[in-house]
Structure formats: structure tokens, C-alpha cells
Amino acid sequence: MVADVETIERVSEIDVDKYKYGFTTDIESVRAPKGLNEDTVRYISARKGEPEWLLEWRLAAYRRWVTLTEPTWAKVHYPKIDFQNLYYYSAPKSTEGPKSLDEVDPELLRTYERLGIPLREQELLAGVQQKSRVAVDAVFDSVSVVTTFKKELAKAGVIFCSISEAVRDHPELVRKYLGSVVPITDNYYATMNSAVYSDGSFVYIPEGVRCPMELSTYFRINAENTGQFERTLIIADKGSYVSYLEGCTAPMRDENQLHAAVVELIALDDAEIKYSTVQNWYPGDKDGKGGIYNFVTKRGDCRGKNSKISWTQVETGSAITWKYPSCILRGDGSRGEFYSIAISNGFQQVDSGTKMIHLGKNTSSRIIAKGIAAGRSDNTYRGLVSAHRKASGARNFTQCDSLLIGDKCGAHTVPYIETKNASAQFEHEATTSKISDDQMFYVMSRGLSQEEAVALIVNGFVRDVLQQLPMEFLAETQKLIGISLDGSVG
């Protein structure tokens, strides 16, 4: 209750078209030549000093990409993207050379400060509010700027670094797992990402280790006309556990910017990965101008027995979201979860959901998706639950609810349910409604204003998902919900 009132206060402070993270950082950067061709791929690979096998891998992806056409099945509309009019690599000049925090361009550090991302370990420790600690990998445009708490994590055997470092220091792990969940042939944007991905995070949790702190990557797009193509690879070895957070923001620009990331998760026997995202890319202004195209492929592979992968996402940003964090439930007894809140306002278009592919025996999955559409936005849940012939005892429960605020927006649900096994039990429920007059009357008769009442009811609507978020994200998320819905009452 208290939090909800706080939400309201925050909402009233911030106008909807004043995206808080929309500033730009004036910093000198190095770019690859415009356009995408084999030379771009070679440039990126050379720039990062990659081994021959990785260059070949990238080139194979590029050659595949040339043969593909953009997918059009999603319920989103946008002018055709000119892929040759983009920069595929942009790095702050100052990040060349050894990476110690003192050598990082102070302008960059200020950027993260303004974003509220702590990069100095000691500051965090000395903080008045002693929160639980979070290790951060900060990715700025195409490169990782800094990764914190590396030493402490290394003591536990945990590898947490940028993927470029991982290629250098742990090539055997990268080579074994890279592309094993999302192959280079997977889909248009994943294939493109495989060809030109620039940086991202790498996590390896060794057998039996419970990662001592939350890991987090913070993505920031800054440069103009630049796409961001990051790649995240997380491997949880037998019996290990990790909780990983991802956050993202971008400056306000009039042109649309492309973000095509790939995230691969691998959970071996009895391992668990909890992956949380708060996606807050710039959504465009109130007339629908600008904003990020967020075309992301995220997939987890429950490769081992009794492994578990859980996706939690809060989607409030981006002009267009096209994203389906999925679980392949390969190991017997494995479990997949997907919790999502997708809020769209203004002219945002969201087409998001999940896939739960039941392959092993006695696998289970759970999907809770809450979509809230306001303004002139379109919000689509698209999900697949399938049980293959041998997936005996598969269980799924799906609940996807949509809430419409205003009569100019759209909320859509496109579930696919495929059962090929008699002992599989699937249940799917979905509802679409508006905030009912009865609910409003009930709350407002207790003295709350209209805005407060809406926020309270909405927070109640998404509560199932909020409960899944790590503490660090909870406050920010409630704030985001308030901001995204501001100006949409009625």
C-alpha cells in the first residue's frame, strides 16, 4: 500500500514524455564503417583480437544472414530498416588499453552515476543503506566498460566477465557453449547478432557453487545511428545457482535505433538460473517518434536433469519489442518459468511472450504474463507451449491477462498449445478486461484520487510477477509502472 502511494508521487513528478534516462554522453568513440558486409564482420573480429575459429563462426553467420528475410509475423509495424545505414560497432575511445576503474573516462563514470549504477565497489560497501551487493558488468554501446567484484567472485570460482575477455581467457568454455542454444541459423536477428555481436556478459558457475551475489549487466546505447548487438552466455554447471539481472537505457533520439541481442542460458543437472530483466530502452516521444527497436532472442536450455530456468521480465521501454524468452526443457524433471509484465503506452508496440518446449519426462513449466496497454499502444502476448511425443508427464500452467486503459489501445493474446502426449497436462487461462467501475468506485470511495486508484489496482494486477523480482529491482519496477502509465487514465 505504501509503495503504491510512493508510485503515485513519483508519477506526478515525472511527465510521460520526459524519459529520465534520455541524456546523451559526449564522448569520443571509434566506429566501424557504416553498413554490414564481410569487412564489417572482419573489422569487429580483428578489433577484438579474436581467434580464427570465432571469425569463421561469425562469417558463417553472416553468409547465412544474407540469405534470410526479415520476419513479418509479429503484430508490429515499422518502416523497413535499412541495415546498410547503421553502424555495427561503436566503442568509447578511452576503453582501449587496460581496464581499471581509475583509467576509465570520467565522463563514462558520470554516465553510470546518473543512471544510478554503482561501479565503485568501495562506495557500495560504504553506502549508508547497506543493500545486498550486486556485481555489475557495464556495457556501453559495443563494449564492456568495467566488471565489478571480479576478484571476490573468482574466489568462489565464478567467472563473470565480458564475453570478449571470456574468449581470450576461457576459450574452451565459450567454444563449447556459444551458439549451442541459439544456433547461428536460428532467426534473422539472432543470425545477424552472431555475425556482428560486439560484447556482452559471460558467466560460468562451477559445479556445486551458489553464486555469492547477484550478477548484473547494464546496457547503455549512446552513439547515434548505432545498433547494439550484445551476446550473453550463462552456464550453470551441475548443482549451481545464479541470479542474474539485466537493465538497459538509451538516450532520446529522433531516429529509431536497433538493439538485437542474443542471450543463451545453459543449466546442467540440478542447476538453477534466475534471469531478470528490467527493460527500459527509450520508448520514443509522445508522438511515436524515435525509440529503440528491441529485437531480442533469449533462450534457456535446461540441459540437465532437474535443472531450472526462470525468466522474469518487466518491459516498459522500447518503441517496438519483439522478444520471447524461452525454455527448452530437455532434461528429465526440468522446470521452466516465465513471469512477465509488459506495459505499453504512447505509440509503443510490444509483441512478447515465451516458448516452453517440453522434451524430457516429467518436465513442468509455468507462465504468468500480464500485459497492460494504454495510450495508442499495441500489446501482444504470443506464446507456445508444446509437449513432444516422449515428454510424458509434462505439466504446464499458463495465465496471461491483459488490461486495457483507454479505448485507443489494443491488447492481444496469441497462444499456441500443442500436445502430442496423452499424459501431458496443459492448462491455459487468459482474460482481458479494463479496470472495472466497481473496482474504481471501491478504491476511490476510500479517499484515493483517480490516478492513485488506477496505480493501486494495476500494482495488484501485476503482483504475481512482481513477487518474482529480486529486491533490487522491485522498487525501480514499481516506479516504472507508475511512469509508464502516467497520463493514461480513462
Add this chain to the structure above:
Amino acid sequence: MNIPALNVEAAADPRSQDASSQLVAQFARASASLPGAGNAQIDDLREDAIAEFAVAGLPNRRVEQWKYTDLRRMMSEAYPPASAKSKPALTAAQVEAALGEAAGIDAVKLVFVNGALRHELSDVNGLPAGVSLTTLAEALKSHDAWVLAVLGRTNPQAGETVTLLNTAFMSDGVVLRLEPGAKLDRPVHLIHVTAGDTPLAATLRNIVVAGEGSEAAFIESYVSAGATPAQLNVVTELSVGPGAKLRHYKLSGENKRTQHLSSAMVELSEGADYLAVNFADGTELARHQTFLKYAGKGARAHFYGTQLLVERQHCDMTLIVNHDAVGCESREHVKAVLADHAQGVFQAKVIVQPGAQQTDGRQMAQALLLSDNAEFDAKPELEIYADDVKCNHGATSGALDDDLMFYLRARGIPEIEARSLLIQAFIGEVLDQVEHEGLRDALSARAARWLA
């Protein structure tokens, strides 16, 4: 005639081409003898349809609406249209035998054999005032102005393959017209029997126009006398006037060498009340499409379907429900019982257009899988552009509940009987929706026979 994509000459040998080319070639051969040939309006309608079909061909699974029913693969050959000249001898007793339990229903009967009306088997006496009944073939041959004015105008679906084919080849069907206030005391029963010994195709187009405040029940039964392979394409246009009440029942119980494509095009005026119950236990391949449009406020439409499938039967019930008026109600409820390698499909897309406030829509798909080789695919879709609506959908699938089985077995009921009881209860929810008592009993008996 202009046929852009497929070459008619090359399709001369029917075996050498896929079904799409065969159909285009068949049209070129048959068009002159189709009813109404020579009338410019009818010719144009047919030629435009086949030309549009020729471009796209039969849909494959890459076409989203046909994801689970790959027609291009499943319909590898187009059977020749049933010839009007070769009329298989069929007695009333044989028709009744083919109909089985549904034979005894007291109704105005129109019996079609291989796509053509048989007067000697039909009984159209006793129609009340304000009700006119004719056949599509008659109407097209006589260039009936009223029929030509309404034909293809009920909730048309631009570019929809199955209805395009139907428009090109439609040869007969029922035309039922109710004047405002007219009430039918007995249902009109369309009985279609395939018979003979060569594979054949039949294309029916039915038109039902229910005027303001009228009431009627329309039953369609599709059965086979013998094992002839057949391909049916049936389009039924149903225009339900203001405050009119229409009951529409359908039995698809043909032999397992039949492929049945059907489309119900329904348009509801203000306060209209439409109920459809589909019962499918026949055919090797069936696609039953329903396109519903709410054009007036306060209308309601309920659709109930049941699929009882064995062996390699494939049945697809697909609905597009378009709410374009205020305060309307829709219900879709499909129950599938799937044994062996059978595949059941349910797709429903409920669209709530901007301004269609106070829409109340519910969808439910439930499947009972009796075998590990059976498959059920459900896609209950919502597309909503109005905020003051109540829409939900649900889907469940699974095996028979062990607890329920245990409960019954513990009371001394043998396993087979217990199974049968549970399945009857499962589909009973759908069959109970049939308001016509005789038909409800007939379908229940048919279901019981299927279970035995």
C-alpha cells in the same frame, strides 16, 4: 479468362500436377456446364474466384491460418467434380441407413447425392407461410434476382482460399428464406450423401436469410453410403436479421476417405441470436471454418463443437469472430476426444473492433488424449481494441483423470464402461447445447456408438 499463375495446358494430365493446378484445370473444363453459366454476373463471380485461387493455390502450413492443417500436403489430389449424368441409384432406405441415428428426425428434408438434389428422396412439404425454400442450382439457372443480390454478400472473407474454390465450383445447395416474423416449426434438414464407386468432388453453397424476428433451425448432415473417396466443399451463408433466432446444427460423419472443407459465413444484426453445434466423427480430413460478424448491437452467437477422432483422422475447427458492434456476446467451446494417431485442431480468433464496447467473449478448448500418438493443437487468440470488454479464453488438454477412473472403478464399474461414462460426460457439455430434442438424442446415441 485470365489465369495468371498456373498453366492450364500443362495441367492437362491430372496426375502430373498438384491439386491446385488440377483444380484450375478442372474449372476450365467444367465452367460451361456449371449452373448459371452464360449469365455474366455468375460467370464473372466464378472466374474472378478461380483466378484469385490460381495465384495463391492451396494453403500450406506456412500460411498462419493453416499452420496445423497443411492443405497442400493433405490434399495431394483433386478429385473430379461429380458428374450430373451418372446418378448412383440410392433408395430412401439406403439414405436412412447412411444417416444412422439422425434418420428419424422430423424435418423438412432435402437430400443431395454427390452434390445434386434428389427430388424423389426429399420431402419439402408443409412449409409455413413466409418461408421459401429452393435450391441454388435452380436459382442460378433461373438467374433469380434475389439470390444473385445476396450471393456471397454475407460476411465475405476476401481472398479466403476455401470459399474462393467454392464460389468457382458451387453447383447446388439449399436456399432458405424467412420473411420477417416467419417461424419454422420443424427444422430444415440438408442431407448430403456421397455414393458410387469413383472418387468425386462436390461443392455446395447454402444460403439462409432469416428476416427480422423470424425463427428457424437448419441441420446439415454429411454422410457416406459406401466407401467412395470424396472431397466436399460447403459454404453456408447465414444472415440473421434483427431479433431473429437461428439454430444451426451440423453433423460431419462421412467415411474415412472423405475430405471435407466447410465455411459458415455468419452475419448478425441487432439482437440476433445464433447457435451452432458441430459434431464431427467422420472424414479423414476436415476443416470446419466459421466466420462470424456482429453487425448490430446486442447480438449473441454461441458455437459448440465436438470432435471424436480415431486412426489418422484430422479435424480442424477454426473460427474468426469479429465483434464490430456494442454489447454483443460470443461463446466458443470445443471438445475433442482423440485416439490412435488422430489430430484435433481448434483455432479461434476473437477480434473486438474499436468501439465494440461491452463485448463479452469467451473461448474454451478442451481435449482428451486417449493415446500418446494423438495430437491436439489449440490457438485461442484475442485481438482487442476496445477497453470496456470482458474477454477470456482457456485451453486444457490431458488424459482421462485417474482419480475419476478410480472413483468409478471402486464402485464396481468395469474399466471400459468407466472410460465411456467419463467421455460421455466430457462431450455431454457440448451435446446438451443442442436444443432440438430429436437431434440431441441422435447425436448422443451416435457418440455412444463411437465409444462402444
